[in-house]
Amino acid sequence: MNSSIVFPDLARLVNPQSIALVGASDKADSIGFRTFENLTKYSQFQGRLDLVNPGRKEIGGRACVPTIRDLEAAPDVAILAVRADRVLESLRECGERGTRFTIVFTSGFGETGADGRAVEAEMRDIVQRTGMRIYGPNCPGLNNINGGLGMSFSPAWRIDRKPGPIGVATQGGGLGRSFMQAMDRGVGTGLWCSGGNEVDLEVSDYIHYMADAPDIEVIVTVLEGVRNGPRFMAAALHAARRGKPIVALKVGKSEYGVKAAQSHTAAIAGSAEINSAVFRELGIVEVDDIDEMIDAASMLARGKPTGREKIALYSFSGGTLALAADHVGIAKLELAKFAPHTLDALGAALPSYAAFDNPVDVTAEVLVDSALTDVTLKATAEDPNTDLVVVPIPVEYGRTTELLAQSMVKVQREVATPIVPVWMSDRSGAGQRILIEGGLMPMRSLRGAARALTRYIGYGRWLSKLRADWQPLGSATQKEAPSTVTLTEAEGKAVVARAGVPVPAGIVASSAHEAARAFETLGAAQVAMKVVSAAITHKTDVGGVRLGIASVAEARAAFEGICASVGAHHEPSVIEGVLVEPMLAKPFAEVVVGIHRDPVFGHVCTFGLGGVGIELFKDVSRRLLPLTPQSAREMVMETRCYQLLAGHRGQAAFDVDALVEVLVRLSDLVARHADRIEELEINPLAVRPQGQGVTALDAVLTLQQGTETLPW
Amino acid sequence: MNSSIVFPDLARLVNPQSIALVGASDKADSIGFRTFENLTKYSQFQGRLDLVNPGRKEIGGRACVPTIRDLEAAPDVAILAVRADRVLESLRECGERGTRFTIVFTSGFGETGADGRAVEAEMRDIVQRTGMRIYGPNCPGLNNINGGLGMSFSPAWRIDRKPGPIGVATQGGGLGRSFMQAMDRGVGTGLWCSGGNEVDLEVSDYIHYMADAPDIEVIVTVLEGVRNGPRFMAAALHAARRGKPIVALKVGKSEYGVKAAQSHTAAIAGSAEINSAVFRELGIVEVDDIDEMIDAASMLARGKPTGREKIALYSFSGGTLALAADHVGIAKLELAKFAPHTLDALGAALPSYAAFDNPVDVTAEVLVDSALTDVTLKATAEDPNTDLVVVPIPVEYGRTTELLAQSMVKVQREVATPIVPVWMSDRSGAGQRILIEGGLMPMRSLRGAARALTRYIGYGRWLSKLRADWQPLGSATQKEAPSTVTLTEAEGKAVVARAGVPVPAGIVASSAHEAARAFETLGAAQVAMKVVSAAITHKTDVGGVRLGIASVAEARAAFEGICASVGAHHEPSVIEGVLVEPMLAKPFAEVVVGIHRDPVFGHVCTFGLGGVGIELFKDVSRRLLPLTPQSAREMVMETRCYQLLAGHRGQAAFDVDALVEVLVRLSDLVARHADRIEELEINPLAVRPQGQGVTALDAVLTLQQGTETLPW
Secondary structure, eight states, X not given: OOTTOOOOOOHHHHSXXXXXXXXXXXXXXXXHHHHHHHHHTSOOOOSEEEEEOTTOSEETTEEEESSGGGOXXXXXXXXXXXOHHHHHHHHHHHHHHTOSEEEEOOOOSGGGOHHHHHHHHHHHHHHHHHOOEEEOSSOOEEEETTTTEEEOOOGGGGTOOOOOSEEEEESSSHHHHHHHGGGGGTOOEEEEEEOTTOSSXXXXXXXHHHHHOTTOOEEEEEESOOSOHHHHHHHHHHHHHTTOOEEEEESOOSHHHHHHHHHHHOOOOOOHHHHHHHHHXXXXXEESSHHHHHHHHHHHTTOOOOSOOOEEEEESOHHHHHHHHHHHHHTTOOBOOOOHHHHHHHHHHSOTTXXXXXXXXXXXXXXXXXXXXXXXXXXXXXXXXXXXXXXXEOSOOTHHHHXXXXXXXXXXXXXXXXXEEEEOOSOOOHHHHHHHHTTOOOBSOHHHHHHHHHHHHHHHHHXXXXXXXXXXXXXXXXXXXXXXXXXXXXXXXXXXXXXXXXXXXXXXXXXXXXHHHHXXXXXXXXXXXXXXXXXXXXXXXXXXXXEEEOSHHHHHHHHHHHHHHHHTTSOGGXXXXXXXXXXXXXXXXXEEEEEEEETTTEEEEEEEETTHHHHTTOOEEEEESSOOHHHHHHHHHTSTTHHHHTTGGGOOOBOHHHHHHHHHHHHHHHHHTXXXXXXXXXXXXXXXXXXXXXXXXXXXXXXXXXXXXXXX | OOTTOOOOOOHHHHSOSEEEEETOOOSTTSHHHHHHHHHHTSOOOOSEEEEEOTTOSEETTEEEESSGGGOSSOOSEEEEOOOHHHHHHHHXXXXXXXXXXXXXXXXXXXXXXXXXXXXXXXXXHHHHHHOOEEEOSSOOEEEETTTTEEEOOOGGGGTOOOOOSEEEEESSSHHHHHHHGGGGGTOXXXXXEEOTTOSSSOHHHHHHHHXXXXXXXXXXXXXXXXXXXXXXXXXXXXXXXXXXXXXXEESOOSHHHHHHHHHHHOOOOOOHHHHHHHHHHTTOEEESSHHHHHHHHHHHTTOOOOSOOOEEEEESOHHHHHHHHHHHHHTTOOBOOOOHHHHHHHHHHSOTTOOOSSXXXXXXXXXXXXXXXXHHHHHHHHOTTOSEEEEEEOSOOTHHHHHHHHHHHHHHXXXXXXXXXXXXXXXXXXXXXXXXXXXXXXXXXXXHHHHHHXXXXXXXXXXXXXXXXXXXXXXXXXSSOOOEEEOOHHHHHHHHHHTTOXXXXXXXXXXXXXXXXXXXXXXXXXXXXXXXXXTOSOTGGGTOEEEEEOSHHHHHHHHHHHHHHHHTTSOGGGOOEEEEEEOXXXXXXXXXXXXXXXXTTEEEEEEEETTHHHHTTOOEEEEESSOOHHHHHHHHHTSTTHHHHTTGGGOOOBOHHHHHHHHHHHHHHHHHTTTTEEEEEEEEEEEOBTTSOEEESOOEEEEETTOTTSOO
């Protein structure tokens, strides 16, 4: 990836020493007044605050200057609370005055259509010219909860203020606010950046900042589109290397969602499959809804997972514990096997009818005895094989659930193992409040809890495998698709052969006679013959392929036959010749390797087994380029069809080592020529039995127009 | 299914005219006292209540009799609030006194082990002898909320009383109570039967009763095991034919869940796959968690779906609507295409920047104007193409969400189209309370809402296809698997051939000479030769199969070769001969048809395409026997591999009509001999091109021992 990607230092945006509020007002309920109140009455801001308003001498006892030019000093942050038609001029003035950052609340720009987008282009010009950075427009402001500073016009600022280790980076404001309100379930958010139309600063910048911010441990983001893939990937990897997980909700996974998101923000949605694959590869925890985001983020804020966590279940309802065990099993998580001394301790404390060999069913009778609950819950949490204790609570049960909650909060203070409550009931109660206030955020359903734990543990597993030096190629175009040229099969095979990928020893024949000579020269029992033509992509569809040719006479006849068949579909002049190749001896497995340039993230490799695996079951894996031997092997092994390669039902294994090597070579080839290769597909790549290597039986190479004659 | 299945009339259990409370007490906090209070102070019971307690003359001003024998008249319901060691005696006395139903709260029986199970067998004896029916033991009682009668010792009875159209039938109490507390989200439950250990009355009985109860519209059930499959299926079909959906949560879908459920109730879990397939076929809406159950049940309580519902999305946050549209798309639901007059109405009412071509984004500014909200929400709900309006509410927004909720409740009174709120925030508020009190139960997440709508619409689709006369075979054994005998391939093929299933014209040869003769007689270009032996199930594994035999000499050699190969693994005496069959000309598709007796539900047919489809992707469909032409076709079409049969990527289609016909014939064969056929597998069944029929290339028939010589 282009190492020239730099991120701005947002320290003075998030924690400014001076702020100028442009459009400050004393008119109740105006944006300017609400912002003024948020900055003064409801913030703990210690820096200098200047007010700009041409029509007021003072507001709330503070002096006002008429214009930005009149400011005594350039502010770290200017906040524009002005009408849309005054925004550009104000931005110019802020830029010229030397302002570092300007926050623009005002809407009515890119989201309204072409005119608005033109104004946004002018905003970017100001950034270019003056070096001032813009946050917005069409945004709800910036909420620095941990710092006690609300650069926001929202009346919610004074309410939604539970500090915490989670940073939130969004584009639109609605879903971010929804996340903020999870504070009522005990989730503390330290910083919320919501950059609206993102004419300049964008989600990637906030993620990068949060990765370095000492008060932020987990980053969550809601995206309607990734504006700049390479920057986003760089920010994500930066966070990963700081050990800070990112939880992402990406809108636009279905046609309906893409259409609705576009009519909302005009962001480019990109391919949902590629997007999810890139997230997975970068360790970004992808979620589908706000509640899942809350569960995953709050879980990740509770500790650093190793990826090997085993679970104990503890509750007072046998049916609920059985259902919880089911969810653990369905999610393919693992129940802890208690150590003998744990079982002894539980057995000694619990009545004879209680079942406790994980799940621990203490029965409702026990719960009224806090001491017993303390002892048994602690024994469970301290079991050496237990990494997480999940406590499903099916009902609000008055004093019983109150005592249980107290016990959980108490024991959690004494043990490191996270205790995770699941408050399943729609009824709130004292127990629930005790958990929330005690820092044990209750999940709301067993399925939700299992999902959050899966994500938590999965992040740990990913982090343990993170390679310190890997960088994605980042070969995104970020613009319209270029014109392309597709090489012939023979040309394509020549290029991949030069890169170290075995291909059949083929000869291009220009006549029936040459085809017969080629058959003799190759000396194979059987040959395949395929039309060579840059104009034909689907050779079989036009009768351009013959297989199993076993004699000189057949070779002649096949040449004539191919010319006749193809001639019925195309001008004969498109036929550049017929490729004669030895047929590969069976057995071999046919896999498909495709590398294409994704416009958002750059080159991505797709792997799968030929036939129904890909066509009916979409059984493919994807990785960003460049592949490493490790990532190439992982992508082969994570397809379900891998079982067929590995030696299915007692059959011999195919040469997976050679396959992995060739995947890396193809990746290297594309990486070396990332500026010209748009797409490379090997379909099929024949994988022969172990030790016998692989052979590319076809190769389609698509280049940017004008680059096809450049040397390799 | 055995039409002799009868269900008891539970009218006098649910609405008794007389109750005897055995073990009535005046000791505060005792079971006997709490039940007494529930029956008197907290119920509207108008019938006769007798109290039984040998140590009291009166309790709470009501006379007590010392024993059950002293009751003046036999009660409809006796409630036992006595110690475990007094239960059997009390049950005997109740039975002898002519009591109709006895509710047993007491625990300490089957759930504790073998001793307890022996006591339960004695309870069943009493039922047999006296005709009295038992509800329990180990149960929390029966809550008739709509009737205002709590036959329960739970202090929750006085709280959890929101009448409504939902009936709840559970075994254990915890998860049922969790569902009851959904009343705090506006879900009204009219009747909750929770039969504990189910020594006699069981969930199926309650479902059957609720299907007939005029005050119940939707039935929900939590099952740890289906005790009697045929009775359960009969009850479920009865409910379906009354148009009452069943929503079921089945515990025990994973190994962990099965183990935990067994240690809790000792119920038989059965196969999760079969269980889910049977539920699907019977129209039972299967859910995985309590919150999903609440969402699905409350949605189904709002109206009768047609299966063709289209959705409108309405809210004030563009990002939230885009995410909601995504969930609609991912769930493969359909957004409504608004009629022109709807678009005109919305356009006239909304500001120019609002997007409203479904999703309808009215923007937060509009919401403060109730009249505008009323008009636009009503226009959306009255759109002729809209069947459901979903209103996602991402945040509690004070006055704004309050006004929106008021508008929703108001408009819902004027339109039939269900308006479905999704309260996504963890913050409660006035708006949420208005929705709950106004009868519009808020879903809690977009994913949850999409899932509930999918289930709602799916139930409508299923109901529209319900066949009026179909009954499952119900050939369950309900006991240990019998000893079995497997017929040879030749015998198996003979049986299916007699049932009208085409098989190759095979000849069994006993010598190399006979094999050569058979080759000549068959006159096929190529033959297959397979060892015949009742002792060998996997013929290929022991070298017992030769394919592509094309000459007399090869046939001789193959016979000798098979005998030699098999002889290396088995005594030569197990070889009963070699089956010689013509090879089927290509092309044909290979499918697998298996029918086996499930111990809980009886014979089930499994269908899939041979090879990776079944092996790697578990791409199979299942149906209860008997198959009908319609259900057989559905089961073929619902596999993803159906695409290959239907003519994949321009290839010719295979003979699906013949396949469907043969599936029905196989089903009829098994149904005629359901008492002896344990399993029948055709693997593969070759499906030839359209019009050319199918051929069973193998047939494995497994019979109950002792029935193999009976005539067919």
